[in-house]
Amino acid sequence: MAVTIAxxxxxxxxxxxxRLKQAPVQxxxxxxxxxxxxxTQALDVVxxxxxxxIPARLERRAPDGWELIAGATTDNxxxxxxxxxxxxxxxxxxxxxxxxxxxxxxxxxxxxxxIAVAFALLDxxxxxxxxxxxxxxxxxxxxxxxx
Numbered sequence: 594m595a596v597t598i599a600x601x602x603x604x605x606x607x608x609x610x611x612r613l614k615q616a617p618v619q620x621x622x623x624x625x626x627x628x629x630x631x632x633t634q635a636l637d638v639v640x641x642x643x644x645x646x647i648p649a650r651l652e653r654r655a656p657d658g659w660e661l662i663a664g665a666t667t668d669n670x671x672x673x674x675x676x677x678x679x680x681x682x683x684x685x686x687x688x689x690x691x692x693x694x695x696x697x698x699x700x701x702x703x704x705x706x707x708i709a710v711a712f713a714l715l716d717x718x719x720x721x722x723x724x725x726x727x728x729x730x731x732x733x734x735x736x737x738x739x740x
Contacts, residue, residue, distance in 0.1 A: 629681040629714050633688055633723045635671045639701075643671030644727060647695045651676055654685035662686075677720075687711040692727050703729045710734050 631651070635644035647667045652659040665675045693706030710723055724735040 629716070630677045630679065630720050631681060631686075631723065632677050632720075633667075633673045633725070635667050635690060635695075636724065636726045637671075637695075638726045638728050640699075643667070643669065644695055645669045645671060646698070647671075648691040649673060650689050651679075652687050652689065653681075654687075659687065681714055683714055683716070685711065685713050688723060690725055690727070692732070695727075696729055701729050705730075705732060708732050708734075710736075712736055 633649065635647050635649075636642075637644040645667055648664065649667065650664045651662045653662050654660075662681075663676055663679060665673045667673055688710050690708040690710075691706070692708050693703050696703045705727075708725055708727060710725060712723070714721075720738070722735075722737045724737070726733045726735075
């Protein structure tokens with residue numbers, strides 16, 4: 594399984610409090626008051642096409658576990674654009690893709706019924722895109738940020 598991530602990825606042990614004690618991240622938007630927004634795309638590498646119809650949920654780390662922020666389904670281009678205008682603050686988030694139901698609808702079994710991509714938002718003034726390339730026996734992720 595190949596994983597390409599441009600930010601620090603980690604499990605549930607959490608280092609957010611340590612990161613928040615560090616000096617604030619300098620915004621790349623030169624004072625623009627835009628909030629962080631996020632888009633995502635799922636690609637089916639088996640059939641070489643966007644993975645349309647995958648249920649996904651956006652969650653934020655809370656003291657008692659993960660808290661649901663929003664749910665959506667990938668469109669015909671494999672995108673979830675519904676979250677692009679959602680205000681997200683600094684913190685730990687994850688997107689969980691229901692790859693099991695997607696591949697089941699194609700008559701294919703999977704070893705990863707859910708793909709969870711955890712990431713930390715350190716600067717809430719930028720935009721980011723999370724892309725998942727999925728197959729029944731592997732997946733790869735990419736995190737892209739832009740100001």
